[in-house]
Amino acid sequence: MTTLSDLFWQAPLNDMKQGYIYQPENDEYVCLICGERFVNGLIYENGEQLYEAKKYVTIHITQAHQSMFHFLLNLDKKMTGLTDHQKSILELFYAGASDQDAAKTLNTGSASTIRNHRFSLRERQKQAKVFLAVMELLGEHTPKKQTFVAIPASAKQVDERFAITEQENAKILATHFKQGLNGPLDSYPLKEKKRVAIIRHLATLFAVNKTYNEKEVNAILKPIYEDYVLLRRHLIDYGFMDRTLDGSSYWVKV
Structure with a gap:
């Protein structure tokens, strides 16, 4: 299973989609996939072209990781919740395949089957948005703090x-x-x-x-x-x- 850094999990959704995050304290752009850093103000060479750090980190993601879409899509099922079949359908959608072309590629029989998959995936997207909102509200909520009685410093086993x-x-x-x-x-x-x-x-x-x-x-x-x-x-x-x-x-x- 791919091991992802805390930086990846702490990144806002928009930063996760673009694949990098800007750290103002270091004035660096950091790839969320591999952690490679690109210092703002330095010039990076790619072939015969020169790029500033912000542009070069996007080139790095394409060259080293194909795209954030493909990287995220191919994470372990425990992280994505997607079956291999669903991943294949999403990859075809990303490539621009029509429902009919996708059905033919996957040998599923008909375009209507693919349309049903599109509908199901959109429903999951709605559910994910609601769940994300719920979790963010939970994180922002400050419940009444419970006060615990003191634990003796000399306790042999605190559990x-x-x-x-x-x-x-x-x-x-x-x-x-x-x-x-x-x-x-x-x-x-x-x-x-x-x-x-x-x-x-x-x-x-x-x-x-x-x-x-x-x-x-x-x-x-x-x-x-x-x-x-x-x-x-x-x-x-x-x-x-x-x-x-x-x-x-x-x-x-x-």
Whole structure:
């Protein structure tokens, strides 16, 4: 499959059609197909003729790549969405073939079949324009930004478990702390994303810059949930607290 540069994909539609883009910061014309650059102000020789950069880049595209039409048409199906048969029809249309000539070349039987293909391709063009407009409007739209709760810098593995919005966080805590955030914990869910929200809250029950022994940690967690040992372990596993190797000291990570 042809590998195309970011410059190609970022180019406006008109620039993509012409096959090159002008970069004012470098005062250069850049071929979107191969990336060759032509500096404005320099003169380029082609045979016995001399050309300025803007004209020469169009000559380069014709000589090196035939045309942007042919280059784009022959991209992989994943990029064009066109079948080989459709590509052949479009190439014949580009060459100026009549419906009858195209039918004869492709051995499809009748000109009406080719006319049907013309109609279908025009319908696709309309759909593509609508889709392009939709995507451009989407890109221009600025939705209300979601605010995510903070991820502990010491988390051992930051993944989707920590992607919790403030609204999600509040809902999880309200569901599992029905008697209030001071406890007890009504249930400890299996879903890790919900566990992270709960453990994040439990970490706030411990003072920052204070060292606790295991007995003190247990004393805080016991009223919260019967399996306080699991909560204590998850405070460590999810990166909200740390401890010494012998488990004699615990502290909140900041």
